[in-house]
Amino acid sequence: MRAEIDPDYDVTTPRDLDYYGVFADIPDQDRAWWTRAREFSTGLEERMTQCWEAGEYPVDLVRDAGARGLLTDGVDVDGVGEGLSTLSPLAAGLVNMETSRTDGSLGTALAVQGGLALRTLAMFGSDEQKQQHLADLATARTLGSFALTEPTHGSDSVSLETTAQLVGDETTGHYVLNGAKKWIGNGASGGITFTWARVSGGEHDGQVRCFLVDQETEGYRAEVIEGKASLRAIHQAVIEYHDVTLPADAVLPGSRSFKDTSKVLFATRLGVAWSAVGHAAAVVEAALSYATQREQFSKPLAGFQQVQERLTWMTSELTSMQLHVRKVTELDAAGKLSGPQASMAKYHNTRKARAIAQVARDMLGGNGILLRNKVARHMADIEAIHTYEGTESVQSLIIGRDLTGQSAFA
DSSP states (O other), X not given: XXXXXXXXXXXXXXXXXXXXXXXXXXXXXXXXXXXXHHHHHTTXXXXXXXXXXXXXXXXXXXXXXXHTTOOOTTOOOTTTSTTOOOOOHHHHHHHHHHHHHHOHHHHHHHIIIIXXXXXXXXXXXXXHHHHHHHHHHHHTSSOEEEEOOBTTBSSOGGGOOOEEEEESOTTTOEEEEEEEEEEEETTTSSSEEEEEEEEESSTTTTOEEEEEEETTSTTEEEXXXXXXXXXXTSOEEEEEEEEEEEEGGGBOTTOOSHHHHHHHHHHHHHHHHHHHHHHHHHHHHHHHHHHHHOEETTEEGGGSHHHHHXXXXXXXXXXXXXXXXXXXXXXXXXXXOOHHHHHHHHHHHHHHHHHHHHHHHHHTGGGGGOGGGSHHHHHHHHHHHHHTTXXXXXXXXXXXXXXXXXXXOO
């Protein structure tokens, strides 16, 4: 009955809007991964809308993505497990883009599991740690989290206060962790948490190292953060460490300073830029589809000059975002991508995604605030990706330092 008086508009069917053909010449192998991500995402719109509204985390979908090999985010997993293969930087970006086009919480879950947790283990873990956990993380049989941010240290993460007190020596002794972390995706999942802490005692006294912490360890307490207005369909946690005792082999031996955390975040910032393209594509295509279906004043919205100008502006901005990620991904594949360049991609694309979403929301009028019409959900989720992996302000200071040779950090 409702459909007779209040029509539904198809704003979710992908249009693959690529005005310059930025992705027209991608290799077949990379396109196959994009297709696999599309197949995974198809049909999930309604469920993700329900999960977003209810604040429910669909862990089964994360594991489904893992079974399809979509979680590895370019991390080297060749030979790790059956059905797993290493994605090229372009394939990883396309998977991130496509998943985020469907839903930001799903895109973030994949980024946490693969981009942060899996990458940390692959980069810094021992052979024994990799043998035990890498395949399970890559397939999401075990959920993983990356715990750096603290309740009182967000952008100023170098000042982290979580401590790891060494008792005995670094070979036969143990560590005692105390402190807190916040905004940790999968931090209350029952899996493992890669915890960054400042060491007290031993050869690495005062240095920041990473510890593999089973979430069932005594003294580890995690609570899911409620009341979020963004990324509602993934659970993030506040974590407390109360005298968490870990064996000496819990430390990831390749992690030796705070610079190692930056290596992980440097890699994932490009992923955030790709995610922003997915969000922006979703809202531009929703606005275009809506404009062709919705009639006012006896003709489709698409027939009005102002609507066409807005669609043109949004498409031009989306095209610039696509060009950014394609170019920096080529640099990444060639081993030539710098940290400031990754920051520029993130800085540019999340800013553009925010602006595009605002216009798209307005174009849908009152229907733009309904979750079923997609735009409001993406608009809210873009606010989160604009912040995580380094705020706009921090990215601008990284780029500014590179441009001027002067550091404006405190």
